[in-house]
Amino acid sequence: MNKGIAITGMGIISSIGNTVEENLNALKSVSPGISRVEMLQTRHSDQIMVGEIKKTNSVLEEELGLQPLHSFSRTAMIGAIAAKEALEDAQISDVNKYRTGFVSGTSVGGMDTTEKHYLEYTEIEDNRRFIRAQHAGFTTQSISNYLGINGYVSTISTACSSAANAIMLGARMIQAGKIDRMIVGGTDALSKFTINGFGTLMILSDSECTPFDDNRKGLNLGEAAAFLVLESDSVVEKENKKVLGRVAGWANANDAYHQTASSSDGEGAFLAMNKALKIANMTAKDIDYVNAHGTATPNNDLSEGVAMTRIFGEEDTPLFSSTKAFTGHTLAAAGSVEAVYSLLSLKENLIFPNLNFKTKMKEFSLVPQTELVSKEVKTILSNSFGFGGNCSTLIFTK
Amino acid sequence: MSDCFINGIASISAQPTTDPDMFLEELISYHENIFRCHDPNYKDYIKPAAMRRMSKSVKMGVTTASMALKDSGVEIPDAIITGTGMGCKQDSEKFLENILHNDEQFLTPTLFIQSTHNTVGGQVALGLGCKAYNVTYVQGAASFETSVMDAQLMLSEESGKNILVGGIDEIAKNSTLLHKLDGQIKEEDIDIITLLDSNTSGTVASEGATFMVLGAKTDKSLANIIDVETISEATPDEIKADIEKFLLRQGLSVDDIDAVVLGNNGDIKYDNYYKNLQSSIFSNIEQLCYKHLIGDYYVASSFGFWLACKIFATNQIPSVLKVNDVTAKNHNNVLLYNQYLGKNHSIALLQRC
Amino acid sequence: MAELREELKEKLIEQLSLEDVEVSEIGDDDPLFGDGLGLDSIDALELIVLLEKDYGIKLKDPKEGKAIFESIGVMADYISKHRTK
Numbered sequence: 001m002n003k004g005i006a007i008t009g010m011g012i013i014s015s016i017g018n019t020v021e022e023n024l025n026a027l028k029s030v031s032p033g034i035s036r037v038e039m040l041q042t043r044h045s046d047q048i049m050v051g052e053i054k055k056t057n058s059v060l061e062e063e064l065g066l067q068p069l070h071s072f073s074r075t076a077m078i079g080a081i082a083a084k085e086a087l088e089d090a091q092i093s094d095v096n097k098y099r100t101g102f103v104s105g106t107s108v109g110g111m112d113t114t115e116k117h118y119l120e121y122t123e124i125e126d127n128r129r130f131i132r133a134q135h136a137g138f139t140t141q142s143i144s145n146y147l148g149i150n151g152y153v154s155t156i157s158t159a160c161s162s163a164a165n166a167i168m169l170g171a172r173m174i175q176a177g178k179i180d181r182m183i184v185g186g187t188d189a190l191s192k193f194t195i196n197g198f199g200t201l202m203i204l205s206d207s208e209c210t211p212f213d214d215n216r217k218g219l220n221l222g223e224a225a226a227f228l229v230l231e232s233d234s235v236v237e238k239e240n241k242k243v244l245g246r247v248a249g250w251a252n253a254n255d256a257y258h259q260t261a262s263s264s265d266g267e268g269a270f271l272a273m274n275k276a277l278k279i280a281n282m283t284a285k286d287i288d289y290v291n292a293h294g295t296a297t298p299n300n301d302l303s304e305g306v307a308m309t310r311i312f313g314e315e316d317t318p319l320f321s322s323t324k325a326f327t328g329h330t331l332a333a334a335g336s337v338e339a340v341y342s343l344l345s346l347k348e349n350l351i352f353p354n355l356n357f358k359t360k361m362k363e364f365s366l367v368p369q370t371e372l373v374s375k376e377v378k379t380i381l382s383n384s385f386g387f388g389g390n391c392s393t394l395i396f397t398k
Numbered sequence: 399m400s401d402c403f404i405n406g407i408a409s410i411s412a413q414p415t416t417d418p419d420m421f422l423e424e425l426i427s428y429h430e431n432i433f434r435c436h437d438p439n440y441k442d443y444i445k446p447a448a449m450r451r452m453s454k455s456v457k458m459g460v461t462t463a464s465m466a467l468k469d470s471g472v473e474i475p476d477a478i479i480t481g482t483g484m485g486c487k488q489d490s491e492k493f494l495e496n497i498l499h500n501d502e503q504f505l506t507p508t509l510f511i512q513s514t515h516n517t518v519g520g521q522v523a524l525g526l527g528c529k530a531y532n533v534t535y536v537q538g539a540a541s542f543e544t545s546v547m548d549a550q551l552m553l554s555e556e557s558g559k560n561i562l563v564g565g566i567d568e569i570a571k572n573s574t575l576l577h578k579l580d581g582q583i584k585e586e587d588i589d590i591i592t593l594l595d596s597n598t599s600g601t602v603a604s605e606g607a608t609f610m611v612l613g614a615k616t617d618k619s620l621a622n623i624i625d626v627e628t629i630s631e632a633t634p635d636e637i638k639a640d641i642e643k644f645l646l647r648q649g650l651s652v653d654d655i656d657a658v659v660l661g662n663n664g665d666i667k668y669d670n671y672y673k674n675l676q677s678s679i680f681s682n683i684e685q686l687c688y689k690h691l692i693g694d695y696y697v698a699s700s701f702g703f704w705l706a707c708k709i710f711a712t713n714q715i716p717s718v719l720k721v722n723d724v725t726a727k728n729h730n731n732v733l734l735y736n737q738y739l740g741k742n743h744s745i746a747l748l749q750r751c
Numbered sequence: 752m753a754e755l756r757e758e759l760k761e762k763l764i765e766q767l768s769l770e771d772v773e774v775s776e777i778g779d780d781d782p783l784f785g786d787g788l789g790l791d792s793i794d795a796l797e798l799i800v801l802l803e804k805d806y807g808i809k810l811k812d813p814k815e816g817k818a819i820f821e822s823i824g825v826m827a828d829y830i831s832k833h834r835t836k
Contacts, residue, residue: 156536254532
């Protein structure tokens with residue numbers, strides 16, 4: 001087995017909690033964070049359900065202690081909150097003591113501010129600071145500046161697999177000795193842009209999403225940010241760090257089937273899971289639990305389910321669930337949100353339930369874990385897939 | 399460090415750069431501060447059915463990718479890594495404007511689908527039927543370089559791979575104009591060729607794409623990428639020290655460098671990053687600039703990689719690139735440095751093979 | 752009805768960027784998807800918006816589109832029966 005790269009800290013803000021602890025409590029007490037839209041102005045507020053962080057931008061500004069006329073978008077603010085918690089959790093006070101990098105995944109970057117100010121830029125000069133803030137890289141640099149990281153900083157934007165790819169890149173760079181420490185994850189705030197975009201694809205559910213259910217109607221969008229601190233073994237040793245878990249396997253493959261839809265044989269997902277097992281030097285039998293992508297769209301759950309039966313065998317598929325019915329689909333952040341949940345599963349020996357499931361899908365016999373269950377968990381496989389055929393898989397170990 | 403050779407390269411820019419037999423012999427002059435690229439005939443590379451929904455960046459990306467693969471003799475790469483500062487800006491802008499002008503009604507999916515940053519990477523994969531590793535980096539002016547760094551890392555993990563790496567950025571009508579509003583683009587139109595001496599703030603904006611095939615050394619190898627580094631933020635003096643450290647790690651000093659390719663873009667607020675080097679550690683080195691030909695955009699620095707390959711292949715330096723009086727006898731080591739608005743600095747060292 | 756069919760052909764070409772297709776090349780009964788005009792699932796979503804925007808017909812489930820968009824003829828029949836504008 002690949003020993004993997006040490007994870008020494010984590011941070012998260014999502015619709016079910018503002019910290020790791022609050023997220024854990026919500027998962028344990030089975031309190032999902034799906035509601036109507038309240039913070040964002042949209043004409044679709046009565047037609048969709050979302051996973052929204054119930055904090056206004058001014059509350060977020062205050063928590064971060066931002067100066068007036070700052071250029072943080074909501075995406076950057078929730079990112080900074082989660083990344084800060086991850087650094088504190090890893091007990092890092094001097095961020096530049098080792099070669100430290102920052103990689104964030106985001107899909108729309110600062111679109112939330114752009115769509116607010118776009119039509120007024122010519123008139124309102126003060127708002128023009130947000131013109132540059134739309135760019136995804138700018139969002140990432142707002143966070144890295146806030147943390148004091150000035151060296152290697154990058155942004156990955158592979159739609160809904162972005163954060164998973166950020167974690168993968170961090171692990172690879174540490175493994176190759178290019179860097180000692182990486183803060184990796186992703187952030188995406190709700191925006192009219194994504195609500196309407198997914199709306200045009202007719203894959204938004206008007207009620208709570210039901211992953212892997214035969215009658216699933218589509219996804220609930222969510223907003224969240226989550227980051228992990230990855231450190232080399234030599235740093236872990238020198239600093240005598242606690243290790244929360246390890247990233248032991250990773251892979252990225254492309255479905256090359258359609259611009260947005262996944263193939264019916266789940267080829268991209270199959271390739272990603274298969275390769276991640278190889279990198280981890282494991283077989284399918286070593287996996288105790290799968291945190292599925294499980295967006296609850298007709299297309300994703302079928303494609304992912306088929307891919308799982310190909311990897312594990314229909315009868316031998318380990319316990320699996322999608323936690324999207326708690327948080328909504330948090331797009332680019334999904335991979336790191338679910339990485340945090342995977343680490344919590346490893347730590348607490350709990351498997352978090354797939355909510356709202358009633359009816360088994362016709363196409364296969366797979367049934368997700370629908371109750372909170374206590375079970376020794378040593379290895380977790382987590383999937384994240386996105387537009388453009390992007391499929392990524394991560395494997396976490398104790 | 400494992401070997402990372404450029405085995406094929408192609409670039410679309412505001413100049414006629416897609417003809418492999420030409421090296422800036424013919425130049426197009428521009429007199430507006432926002433100007434588009436010089437288009438090849440995209441129909442030669444993309445089937446009409448595939449092309450009907452493609453925005454400019456997808457056309458540029460798919461075409462340069464196809465040219466670079468052809469140049470290298472590789473049919474299907476083992477990974478596709480793309481970089482873009484703004485992504486598919488044209489479709490994003492149209493979709494956003496439709497949302498705002500129609501009060502979130504009557505929106506169609508095509509624009510949204512193509513608005514994601516990874517559209518080009520996905521379309522290249524779809525066109526080739528390539529199921530391999532596929533990632534898109536979006537880090538301002540370092541978007542292309544972070545992509546190259548991933549490829550370099552991948553070759554160190556597993557040699558023998560052929561990796562397609564590209565950078566793409568397009569002009570979008572209104573969003574690019576916004577960059578005039580916030581001072582990124584110069585207020586008054588200039589003759590672009592005079593950009594470097596403009597003495598005003600802001601730069602000029604254009605678009606383009608560069609793709610390369612990276613891998614182990616072959617008989618087609620054009621250059622060896624010795625190393626690439628990106629620095630998110632630094633002062634001009636810190637950059638000077640970073641460049642020296644970068645060279646030291648390769649066992650080199652500035653004296654070993656034959657030519658430097660610099661990203662000066664005529665913005666008096668930030669060109670001091672280059673001038674600080676030009677007047678000190680680079681003063682005895684041949685200095686080359688290119689943004690007075692192709693304008694600036696987030697992946698404009700990828701043009702530097704194309705220039706270095708051309709210099710190695712032709713042993714020529716078009717005089718229009720030269721900004722000092724030093725002429726190197728041989729061009730074996732070419733150093734690239736670029737930044738934008740004092741952020742996303744990149745350093746790359748390319749060596750003749 | 753013939754007028755509506757011509758109108759639909761023009762709209763189809765424009766909305767779906769079928770640059771190389773002429774109105775005269777689309778037969779009333781030619782299949783729009785698959786072997787015919789070669790439209791795909793994204794086009795189907797575009798056509799759903801066209802129904803809503805231009806004819807005031809709102810489809811809830813994208814699956815309903817499959818039968819309606821079989822050919823220009825079928826589409827024109829459906830629109831003339833259900834249009835609200």
